Amino acid sequence: MTKRTIIPFGPQHPVLPEPIHLDLVLEDEKVVEAIPSVGFIHRGLEKLVEKKDFQDYVYVAERICGICSFIHGMTYCIAVEEVMKLDVPERAQYLRVIWSELSRIHSHLLWLGLMADSFGFESLFMHTWRLREAILDIIEETTGGRVIFGSSKVGGVRKDVSDEKLKLIVEKLKKYEKEIKEITDVFVHDASVKHRLVGVGILSKNDAYTLGAVGPTARGSGVSQDMRKLGYAAYRNINFEPIVETAGDCYARCMVRVRELFQSIDMISQAVNKIQAGPIEVKVTGTPNGEFFARTEQPRGEVIYYAKADGDKFLKRLRVRTPTFANIPALLKVLPGSSLADVPVLILTIDPCISCTER
Amino acid sequence: MIEEQKLINIEVKELQERVKEFYGQGFRLVQICCTKLAEGLELNYSFDKNFEFINLRINLAVANVEVPSVSNIYWNAFLYENELHDLFGINIKNMAIDYKGSFYRTAVKWPFNPPLDTAKGEGKND
Secondary structure (H helix, E strand, C coil): CCCEEEEEECCCECCECCCCEEEEEEECCEEEEEEEEECCCCCCCCHHHHCCCCCCHHHHHHCCCCCCHHHHHHHHHHHHHHHHCCCCCHHHHHHHHHHHHHHHHHHHHHHHHHHHHHCCCHHHHHHHHHHHHHHHHHHHHHHCCCCCCCCEECCEECCCCCHHHHHHHHHHHHHHHHHHHHHHHHHHHCHHHHHHHCCCCCCCHHHHHHCCCCHHHHHCCCCCCCHHHHCCCCHHHCCCCCCCCCCCCHHHHHHHHHHHHHHHHHHHHHHHHHCCCCCCECCCCCCCEEEEEEEEEECCEEEEEEEEEECCCCCCEEEEECHHHHHHHHHHHHCCCCEHHHHHHHHHHCCCCHHHHCC | CCCCEEEEEECHHHHHHHHHHHHHCCCEEEEEEEEECCCCEEEEEEEEECCEEEEEEEEECCCCCEEECCCCCCCCHHHHHHHHHHHHCCEEECCCCCCCCCCECCCCCCCCCCCCCCCCCCCCCC
16 A cells, blocks of 8 residues: 655745645645645734624725735625615726726736746746736726725725726736737647646546636636626626636636636726716715625635624624635545645635735 | 526535545535634635625634545635635644744734634734
């Protein structure tokens, strides 16, 4: 019988920018079992809602994650707005779509860079992040921030963007689209990339669904599930279909993100064409009383904000179920049977965000 | 409203059967969470199928803090259940993977865990 070895993977590891730990049980070089541990940097931000005014908490929600910060803040706002039955103005809804999709583009470019780095393709990593900087510049132009936007608020958005600037953004994105195509073609066609990704870490459609996988992890296995189809913000007015790949391997999950880059650019273009002049916020009076589960689509998948209030200015409960938390079981499913050398790549293909998970 | 969200109140003893029904109908387990109430705790088990969102709700009295695991039906439930144990002190029976209180490797043990013998007042470390 082959001798079994347990290798601790993380919480500090070159491929992990944030701490998560896996106990990997190996037989020679093959993983036979993986047990995860989290909580190294648990911040208790859900608990903080009991001591922060419900309107002020948006700033905390945005700081749950430094990559999809805007969508965190927006989803919190949606949860409270649904509880309070607020009618958010149409222009604010479109601006939320535009900022959400800019977030998705920069997040996917960040992930592609990290993925290139994980299999040692350093120049590809640098080019990907060069393009991400250009997207961050657009975000900075429209919100004043590159990481924390501070632009969402309960009842609408805090900042407007002129129609001229919105058209300029679309022009810039069309220009960047060509550069993104050049870079992503390497991910699509390069033999060395395919060698590390094709056929590695296959997650079946049935497993992806029953294990509760979300986002590109689920869609890479053929599960056509995208919370934007719920129609929150102005997504009900945007034409799109979820990007789905069927192979279920690392390459398929990568291809979903590559294709979503172009889809997001198209969605921003649609939103800019449809946005109308008007107010960007509605006045908020009173305090929330009730409960709602807000579900939106982050770059990593479905995020849930459960808000429960009893008429006080402090919420009674805020629960945040992040996509990375939902994707851990799928990761544990694909790790057994894989080579130890593939573990960093496999972990990266769920695009783990431990900052989100350690809310 | 973005979507209709159904809420079904059940007893702890019904949990396994109701969750099996959802599994059989092709729902996915979206999340499990707990809310601390003035008296006791409230559990929400959320399911989704083609954007049909349904919650099973259980109200736990103080003396009734033992809940059967549903990880035998939805394996991914073990993560949520270990979280409930570590953050709220709920005793979940027969989890697929039981971390026995070490799922959250915080420096302070179970910081949000209320005393098990009473739901009144704050947890010991609040």
